[in-house]
Amino acid sequence: MRRLILSLFLLGFFCSYSFSEDIFIPVETSTHAIVFQVTENNHVKIIYNGRKFKDEAEYVKTKFQYNLTSERALSNNNIFVAAGTDNNFIEPAIAVVHSDGNNSLDLVYEKHTVNLTTDDAYLTVITLKDAVYPFYVDLYYKAWKNVDVIEQWSVIRHKEKGIVLMNKYASANLYFFDKNYYLTSYNNNWAKEMQPEITPLKEGIHDIQSRLGTRTNLFSSQNFMISFENQATEDNGTVLLGQLAWNGNFLIQFEIDEYKNLHLIAGINPYQSASYLKPNTDFETPKFVYTISYEGIGKGSQNLHNWLCNYNLKKDNEDRMTLLNNWEATYFDFDENKLVNLIKGAKELGVDMFLLDDGWFGNKYPRNNDNAGLGDWQANKVKLPNGIPFLVKAASNEGIKFGLWIEPEMVNPKSELYEQHPQWVLKEEKRPEIYFRNQLVLDLTNPEVQDFVFNVVDQIMTENPQLAFFKWDCNAPIFNGHSFYLEKNKIPQSHLYVEYTKGLYKVLERIEKKYPQLFMMLCSGGAGRTDYTLFKYFTEFWLSDNTDPLERVFIQWNFSYYYPAITMCNHVTNWSNKSLKYRIDVASMGKLGFDIRVDELSPENLAFCKQTIENYNSFKEIVWKGNMFRLVNPYENDLASLMYVNGEKTKAVMFNYLTNWRFIADAQERPIKMKGLNPQLKYRIKEINLYENQKSTLNLNQEYSGDFLMKVGYNPQVSLSRTSVVLLIEAI
Template sequence: MNYFSLRYLAITGVFVILEILFSMMLLAQPVTIPVMTENNAMVLYANKNGDLGTVFLGPKLTNVAEYDDVAGMYRQGDDYSNILNSAYTPSGSRSLLEPAITVTHWDGNNSLDLRYVSHSQTKVDDNVSVLSILLKDPVYDFEVMLFYKTYYKEDVIEQWSEIKHREKGTVVLHKYASANLHIKAKSYWLNQYHGDWAKEMQPEESRLTHGIKTLDSKLGTRANLFQPSVFMISLDKPATEDEGNVLYGALEYSGNFKIDLEVDYQDNLRIIAGINNYASAYSLKAGETFTTPVFLYTFSSKGKGAASRQLQRWARTYKLLDGHGDRLTLLNNWEATYFDFNENKLAELIKDTKKLGVDLFLLDDGWFANKYPRNDDRAGLGDWQENRRKLPNGISSLVKEAKNNSVKFGIWIEPEMVNPQSELYEKHPGWVIRQPKREEHYFRNQLVLDLANPQVQDFVYNIVDGLFTQNPDLAYIKWDCNAVIYNAHSAYLKNQSHFYIEYMRGLYTVLKKIRAKYPKVPMMLCSGGGGRVDYGALQYFTEFWPSDNTDPLERIFIQWEYSYFYPAISSSNHVTDWGRQPLKYRTDVAMMGKLGFDIVVSKLPASDLRFCQEVIASYKTLKDVIWQGDQYRLSSPWENDVASLMYVNAGQSRGVVFNYLVNSRYGGGSKLPVKLKGLDPKKKYRLKEINLYPDTTSPLESGKSYSGDFLMNVGFNPQVSSARSSVVLQIEEEV
């Protein structure tokens, strides 16, 4: 026994005797732990020393016993540490590469060694199971529980960890990942995303080379503004829509994230994902449990399209709030009025809502504050009383007006934020995130409220609760979040390194409380566009706002990329005056998700109004196919003159295909037929062009039927051209 062990034994007594005995014990026999879904498997293996590693991740083998032979097939050189493939890599002991967890023990020691102790599996239902694996340090009373929640039919795994200890003093967590994956292949291709305001979800694909590639955010709020926490990894070669091995990953967390992608010296890929530990060392008390956010992943051996359909089915059933429910079509006033409106103008817009044929009128920014009225974005945030000049009879009169017109009423809020020019800022400067000795720096003329403070949490909750209490018929909330965090400092917290974590805990506490009282009210997740789109937030929201950029041509690309990770029912798409495309094109693009309008209805020509009304009626007959159907990307806007995207219902009896001209150069259009997907090759289908502008006819032959085999192997030409820049086809099984 070495000097350190003897010294530690003298300090901690009997407990350490037991722990040293534990550390000297070998497993009676190695343990194999398969993590299975319908088509895939991740196999974990604890060797005789208790080192837990990943030996396989990929398509499921027919013979489970053969997983024991996998490791012996690789000849990649020495693993000097014996933990290169660790399922949760500790630092400071044997690890030579990027760790999943780094700690400083109560006595100042920085080493950690995690050994397998036991595992158990709980069956939630016929489709969902939770595997838990206990790892412990042989010397310190420190443990990590790894959780793997499998969704069998959807091929999705959610993974997270719980960290706790019973040491004599506080342990500092310097890194605390949710997951640590280990993958073997010849090469790895990363598809990541970047962006900014109005430029969300811009894809980039590159081959991963040796070393570490890090995807991360340090923005505090609106964390996905520059780089979202979703990505794809293709194995051996870039995956296509229908071919190749690909893994999708996403962190279910709305704050700072960090994803390390390390190709090691054996040419294997290690993925370590979790909360960003930037400025966030966490002091963990004895007996306290630190639970990481969930990291989700799905693997497909049949290309990116199959992976996205797996993830979309999972999201609708298990994560997105009311993922199989209804959604409200709406008319928003923002681009019609901006901040310039009054009660009479809004009453007319409510009448236009009914005339248009949508379900709800949404009142956007500008309805609140009196001492510092919200007439632009420089004042009023935080003062959530109705502006008496604009709305002398309050919100309740507008809710009644909507009810009298047989439509619903919704409202915009941004409750996490404050303008320095506000009564809230004057009365509660300690509620604002700001460094007291630094000059304030603003994002959109505003600062962020300190949700680490329980008083601020109550304030934000009461904003929402007060609106519903005073207006029981209120039917919709648009929750915005326009600022990132500068000068991060909480007047409430004693330990500032806990700030970013406690802010997110505070936000989720508020959202949980709102949903406990108002479980079914639709809420849109907005963040100056798509700055906060993740499944950590979407479990509280029915939909999200992909981008403030509503130019329909741009939206085709933005919505295309979001669709790899999020289902159509969650994507709020509005018809606006952005872009140069005709109204039909704009409306068709918005139909590919949850349809809304942000236009001046009273100024529409009669033919445009009629067109919108007919499209809304048509949309209501097709919305179930769009929201709940399987989605197939047929022709990429990045590679072709025409973008085509298709939805098919579960019974393969109905579908809809959206086709758009995305290249306006001379002669651009659908020269070749578009091959459809997802149909039954033995069934016969009729195709009909819908969303025709009034008094126009389709050049497509009507009444003719085609086999699914023909449509998928030969295809159908929608005849897209500069004169027909948007074509929507309805597919019906011939009975």
């Protein structure tokens, strides 16, 4: 009898062992696969992360090819590395303290599901449970095969008797089995956005992070790329491009372990953000969005562009508006008459909209500079005696739209809002107030403040239902962050950074629901906010306050790796000694706008501006919705060259900019090989954006096959006398 019982026990054990060994979970795009295996002890391992196999059954064989047997690194390729157990010597993705004070976590496989979503993706959900406690982590992998993009995030929950303290709670945990890794990250500062830094990753941990609370990209970007084995080029190599889609503090860690493999963790920055999770409550982490390209960086960019435009971007199929902004034309010094003249100038210029920037509000504390009035969102009666409705009507009478600047999350200490609601401000009462641009941040963890911020938009729209556009700014990070609302409700202050960001998303969700027709620009003193989640609510973003066109060539180049041109706001200003043509040509590589005094243009320059806007309107659909190809890198050459090609490959526009004004520059020595054309078609090339009496130096009577233009190329003859050249390429 004892022998029978033992036999039955062993049979059950080995059936379970065999069953676990047979569980392989692939997450695939059209080219890439991540494969998970459930081990004999029910842990889930990443056993493969690379090119997709033709035969899915062969994934099982990969587990025998890597000898990850070091006693110190047995859990390095766990699906979601947990702190406290399993010989864990590498950085965890999750660290918790259970309700009974135990601070270990042992996550084992419970189940998984795979479903096709309504937006053409395959959603794999793998549920892990602690081996002892009723603590669960659901890992989500959403894979779009058609654009080769994956979203990863986690949902953490538990059924313990008390509160669980979460000290770390990442969105994504990845493990790669390559040998060499090259990280491209970006250093930021005001007017110096997206400065690339290439770092060969060595054994140890490298991270990119922000702790600013708001305007989180002021000093660093959550965008990055990793080249595998060798540094990827535009058309060759294996490369990952991605970001954490979260507007708050972020932390992305790159750890090279003792096997020289890469362990990547991305999520909310746990800095001063320990979270207390109640039973039966879901904590959903932000999305980690990435693509892996086996055809170089250019293909990776196209993947992200296509994903953003097709699945994430507000008003992805609608036109964007060209505009005239008054900021660099007037700054705070304007009145109703000046603005009416500027509106007439916008009409004469031929743009779609006039945008009124900072300085239009505040009465007790007029907004005549940046140290007063912020938070008092009533039109200044001295500057605008007839209010915003008068200006909206003035624009409508000219046949153009009207837009408005707001910064509703912020407050000046010198304001009625601050006087009336000091408890709405994030600040430490026992500390000196620290200002950034003379302002403080409102407490968006507080539902009353959320209502206030929503009502800023709601009241303006109720009074001006024809208003078409908001430029939403955010200039200050959080200093001495303390929430009186959290304190009053006995919620730990460590929840501040996360709940602030969630509060902002709640406000934006309300605005989107009530005013889906609104176009909104995401502005934050430049590119202080650029996460993909915000593009569900914003149609575009402001890349930098630096509008020098030469600097913008480089800034726009680096942003183009991660964002399609339809999202990128580029304005023509007077912040440069470069020619008007150069400034317009650079700004045309995205969503075109102007910050100039139209009445100060010479007749020749006014005619040129009007012509270039007409040209822009003729090719903007190609730039906004076509495939982008970076042709000549300005970091490696004396010029920059990019082109956009429509889906049918019948039309393209090519931008060429001189970037080295030295006499020894060799920008015109060689033809530039084009990309994305149909080799079988014949094309005719036309130079545009020329002054009325300016003649092109190019031979424009020739016809070229796509094959010729992609193998030999075409020389736009960029030189000191032709510093920017825009070409239209059309199939015959």
